[in-house]
Amino acid sequence: MRSKRLFPWVPYVPVSSATRIPLIANGTVDLECGSTTNNADRARQVAFTNAHFLTASRYVSKKSSGIKTIDDMNGKSVVSVAGSTNLKQLLEVNTQRGLGINVIVAKDSPEGFLMVQTDRAVAFVMDDILLAGLIASAKDGGTYVISDDAFSKPEPYGIMLRHGDLAFKAVADKATAALYTSPAMQALYDKWFMRPISASGLDLNYPMPSVIRKAFAHPSDSGDPASYAN
Numbered sequence: 131m132r133s134k135r136l137f138p139w140v141p142y143v144p145v146s147s148a149t150r151i152p153l154i155a156n157g158t159v160d161l162e163c164g165s166t167t168n169n170a171d172r173a174r175q176v177a178f179t180n181a182h183f184l185t186a187s188r189y190v191s192k193k194s195s196g197i198k199t200i201d202d203m204n205g206k207s208v209v210s211v212a213g214s215t216n217l218k219q220l221l222e223v224n225t226q227r228g229l230g231i232n233v234i235v236a237k238d239s240p241e242g243f244l245m246v247q248t249d250r251a252v253a254f255v256m257d258d259i260l261l262a263g264l265i266a267s268a269k270d271g272g273t274y275v276i277s278d279d280a281f282s283k284p285e286p287y288g289i290m291l292r293h294g295d296l297a298f299k300a301v302a303d304k305a306t307a308a309l310y311t312s313p314a315m316q317a318l319y320d321k322w323f324m325r326p327i328s329a330s331g332l333d334l335n336y337p338m339p340s341v342i343r344k345a346f347a348h349p350s351d352s353g354d355p356a357s358y359a360n
Contacts, residue, residue, distance in 0.1 A: 147213035168288035168353040178288030179302040180349035185257040187281035209234040209251040219281040283355040307349040
């Protein structure tokens with residue numbers, strides 16, 4: 131969590147991929163705002179408000195690795211993050227295709243990317259926008275490439291909240307829908323994805339995809355990727 135808080139009176143609780151759902155479910159955290167995919171498995175444990183981003187599960191590798199497709203990972207070491215949808219998808223594809231991938235589990239995204247940088251893994255499987263951020267912040271960013279091949283369709287990120295608190299969810303849904311359908315949403319997107327971020331100078335240069343533009347125009351808390359298809 132950033133040390134400079136937009137709302138200093140709101141207590142912030144750091145979470146990881148492994149702890150975020152339990153902390154929402156047990157009431158420690160009221161809202162989890164991050165790169166959490168809204169899907170059917172998670173919807174049995176927590177609720178989600180309107181999707182604020184869509185991303186596909188891809189992989190980053192060194193351009194020199196020769197990894198062009200998922201099948202090229204056959205028999206090689208590939209890393210993903212504990213507790214993530216990406217790890218589950220990697221394991222499923224590995225089993226379904228009989229690829230014999232040596233799956234390595236990292237504690238977080240920086241550790242996963244570091245394993246590719248240091249050649250402990252040929253690829254790191256994660257959400258494509260997070261991979262873009264890692265490459266943009268790396269000194270040797272030109273060394274790496276994000277795959278066209280994907281482990282998933284574009285999937286929705288949602289803000290998590292507790293099951294059963296319908297009044298709170300109604301407030302969250304109304305507030306997010308009002309923002310997403312307003313002209314302010316494009317300006318907010320451009321600030322973070324199309325211009326250097328002032329604190330770090332990081333420039334993702336990531337134009338808004340049509341699938342995200344559609345999701346903002348028609349806010350939804352659906353966890354079904356097909357409902358967001360163009």
